[in-house]
Amino acid sequence: MGIKILDCQKADNCFADAKSYAYTLSSPVDDRLLMLLSGWGRMKVRRDFRRPFFMLDTDQGIRVKGILNEPIIKAGFSGDGWEEMKMEFEKRLCGCEDSAEGCDSLGECCGGAADCCNGTAKNCDGTADCFNGTVEDCDGIAEDCDGTTECCDRTKQGILGYTESVCPVCLKKLEARKVRIGNQVFLEKSCPEHGDFRALIWNGAPAYETFDRERCFVSPVAPAVKADKGCPDDCGLCAQHRQRTCCVLLEVTNRCNLECPVCFASSRAETDAQTAGSENEPDLENIRHRFEAMMNMGGPFNIQLSGGEPTMRNDLADIIRMGKETGFPFFQLNTNGIRIGKDLAYLKELSDAGLDCVFLQFDGLREETYRALRGRELLKEKMDALTACERARVGVVLVPVIVPGINDGEVGDILNFALEHMPAVRGVHFQPASQFGRYDPLLSKKHFTLPDLLRAIETQTGGKMKAEHFSPGNAENPYCSFSGNFILRKDGTLQPWRKEKTCGCGTKDASRKAREFVARQWAAPSEPCCCSDSPFHSRSACCDTSSLDDFLECLEHDTLAVSAMGFMDAWTLDLDRLKECYIHVVTGEEPVRLIPFCAYNLTAQDGTCKYRGHEKGN
Template structure:
């Protein structure tokens, strides 16, 4: 029985296909199913149904958050070949930008076996010039206003002019200036974090996959824990907010999620959240696409509730108000320390980006718009992930959400979130049209993150560099 219809791509030739969701034979798994006239049938797991008497994510049919689309006021591209081939954004894209990614290099000082950007190869293109980066930022500001900006790569810190790039972002008045980094240079140069903070950096999106080096060696090709700790300490001294970001792979580090959450709390208030990403398989990865060890978003939520039951319950984790519900989950907590060990108290009302625009019980009727969800989500992230130095964002200052955060003390908050990216096997074009994380390409085109990185099983890119 079909649960839901959509469209997808053939993972071999990238032809657009009709697709649908259906239960597996045993009824425990929801799969995305599609058939290419040239390459045959494909099925991939996207959700696990609840198990009796075990803490579990909601049923597939219940994990939903409907919203009215919010189309671009000034589309950058025409609708010619249809989604996903006309991105820019095109007139049928249904969500504004929450976070604009500026890729400032494809060079890297590591060589991770798993890399969404295939960074650090000899064939990496040259770094974009500062003038080009400025033009991309201007295009993003025109299209998306005061959204949040993540400076990404490759590894951005290999550019010696990174403080100047941070200043360029800050001068344009974006909501949050965040750096996506492996932390190696932040660890090796004790004052580098302070230099970036002085330039206007507010948040560090720090790659941190595990509590032990065994998983780091599998995913990153080397021991990492010691230098990650040094990088975090230097960011804390500089007053930067840090979010630990883990790429999660079945059989590698999925058994460590509860321990990773406890470690994030033990590392202190500089760590503003833990963000979990079940691995998508585009860019560089060491498995054949059809055999890759996948994890669904529901399995990530189940692992948290079962490995850290004193901190997380399934009902804490909410679908997003911004992007498509199958793309992410989130929760917000207040830190407590009544037993000698750091703990969490769930913030039920007003505490997550899902509830920021309007409380859950007010969602129906009427449906919230995607624009409301986008605004609430980017403001929530900007307020919770920035460090001590950052000023409150100007977008929507003085509203009820601001007053709630001021009363609760944002510095004591901790966010827990997850994001399931899509690859050529799992791509759902309904999810693509609801994407709010956009990479700013040369000439200012905005491409949803998954499409920007998407590669066919043989390595062909949907959107070539």
Template sequence: MKRISTITQSLCPICLKKINAIIWNENNETYMEKSCPDHGRFKALLWRGSILRENWVRDKIPTTIKNPNTMVEKGCPYDCGLCADHRQHTCTALIEVTQRCNLNCTFCFANANNDKDQDLSLETITAMYQSVWKTSGNCNIQLSGGEPTLRDDLPEIIKLGHKIGFEFIQLNTNGIRLAEDEPYLKQLKEAGLDSVFLQFDGTNDEIYKKLRGKALFATKIKALENCRKYQIGVVLVPTLVSAVNDTDLGNIIAFATSWLPTVRGVHMQPASYFGRIPNLPVEEKRLTLGDIMDKIEVQTNGRIKKETFTPPGCENARCSFHGNYIYEKNGDLTPLNNPSKCCKKETAEEGANKAKAHVARKWSTKDHPDETAKPLDAWDEILARINQYTLSISAMAFQDVWNLDLERVKDCCIHVVDPNGKLIPFCMYNLTNKEGESLYRK
């Protein structure tokens, strides 16, 4: 039976005007329907799975933006910067240091190209860092692109961020240069790089050929070997596409456990329809968070139960899930999460602070075990195991113009810094209409 659960606001996929939308449930599926007076009706799948969307909640007390960059004039989503109506602090600020790339991926949020003139100057990057510090303080920084390792001065960019005061700086990369240029990786480490967010779509080259246009699995292995040598923590980041790599989730997780403690987590991102995409969405093929949780349980033969995943404390509950697991000596993955604790309401600011600390602690460099060290007693061995062999498994579903819920946008804690220093929620910065036109990305 069809049941309307929420009335919200969205955008028309053609003209990007704000329109009303209804969210309704039927069986294990949740849909959004909306209508534009000029361009007609649209329907998008929001959720599908044995865990129901209506039960995937985590109440938070909204926060206020202490130093908003923009005035509220037109209303969400047209005043991003952050504006005073935004309900969450910045957990991660993403700076695109270049639009150049050494791949031509089928799916690309940034629609990256090879225009060197679009590299940001060090002066501009410094100003962007300063704007983030003024608005959000010591949040986590992710350097992205394009492919940021195409910049020879990336070590200097990392140093600039630490000099201003940012304690955690992560690199979002396809790993090609990390595999091919070990001295460059050493420079990044010496500059203070804390973590690598590594594009990692699967465990065989057929997947990479379909999504990235070439065989890359051996390159990923070499990048991991070099990161292990310099003790840089790595998070594997698969972009999930139905009928391409959604049957490889169990293999990806097994691969990650074999690379502990260098690999700190797996962070899955189901494909969203913005930037560079091969075609318009076929809603039946869209992967949702509910799908992914179900697939993980099946593909790990029940070693990871979907009930061990929890909604986020930082962003909107419907944006992501996460779980932390100890990899035991017998190969078991023991959950560290306590889902019952998610019932406690906390402020959005508390959630953001916990998320920042979690990422910095769980995803950063870990000292590798010393094989020659004196044997530990039982308790110390347990603590060492937790420190070295904890794997974070998470997923984040970015919104596109077809399934956009502005209530989720207001809770966003991952913000792209534009060259003018404004902080734009990730989905809004990358969002494009049917013709590829954007509200914020230039």
């Protein structure tokens, strides 16, 4: 029995930059239909969700998704010829084209003949030995299944999916695949000129599949560039991007008072903060232009003042005031803490101008760590910066860059330090090192993956924080990040606090909710704790949570946000993930562009950057 389309209705906002339609079929989505569709392009099937689903990107650029065992699928058609594309899709879905004579397109009548089985004859003979009636047994793509146990047993090895990436040597776009070997997942790709590459992207428990989640895509409000070459060559954002902006890095200088062995911006050391007009340092009018442009591109967003070292500028307070006046509600300072730790008047000026949070470089509690990653001892400067932020009533998020063999054993110590310094410390945001910008060749090239970090958190905190307490990113691609929130109880124990997250399908809710949570959690508490004369008294939790009012106060004063962001480099870049990025860098050229962070900092093996340093006016 063939598939029939019983109804077709226009569906709003199901796919970014596409005409979307919902199809009611004569039978529910089952394995036979999935086998048919899997021959049309790249398919992902998730059966471990409460409502199992599939997603498909066809070779013609059509995007399809649906819930298993339900009779409705949704399809998105892009480009000038979308109407013709829609007609061809409907014909093919009903089995009117691309099928052998007498075949209903679902393999019912193929009788073991390869010609009409799933539209591909390369390795499939249409028998149960090859497909076994399920997509899972051959990863949804017949060409990759030879019917053997070694291929089909996903617990041992197999291809989990396909994507695109770049060559780490020349940065040319390549086809790539995600391959499971044991409990590890690798990204594999091959450049015709520079050979084969394999990079570890997932290492051990929790299982890779358990981190995925159904999500909805939404296009940028005002794309700044046309998608002529495709991702990652048309960043700006283009209309093919699948998420709206949450947070924007505004790089106000390329000067720094350090020259760290690990630096995504490859910033140069310059000790004199009075030096003006350094190369590529934008003036106030250029920055004003960026603020105004961003408001027309979906703003306001959360702003991260970055660099270089932003505090090299004496007019940083003017920039914050200008942004607040333009309409941007939340400003965060990415800093190594050196200047703010010794110049309280400067920090108070920033606070008075509207600075909400300090994103403090904080790689550990040992001087050996700072010598390896920052080129000098800095622990005292970190403590001074934290003390200054306490006095100025500016919230602090500790930001450790984790490098295997250097400070991967300090994860628990950092978290315990944060708990001891609540509520001055509002959160810890781990960033496993990525190999872009400047990366000391003597340091480990091993990628410290998100599951590595989750296990380190659980082990090194003695189980106070467990992997199960964290959830993958919601607004961005789930494989980019994780987060968890913890309430410090009166007895010193931790209570995980998780809120149900929603997709915000078809709207800007996902990125907006992420912005609002960050602004609320990372900023300093609005009022001093009721149990202390000091607004930033480092203490164990002292509030009684037996009443609602006290519980809500504890949420503000005694909650620690712990998160991580797994940035991608040229070895690990997955363009499907990149298209869902919501952390962007704003450029100063005309037109002003918003470029995903991992694309902006993408660096070839020889140090050549794809975007950084190439745009004008920045």
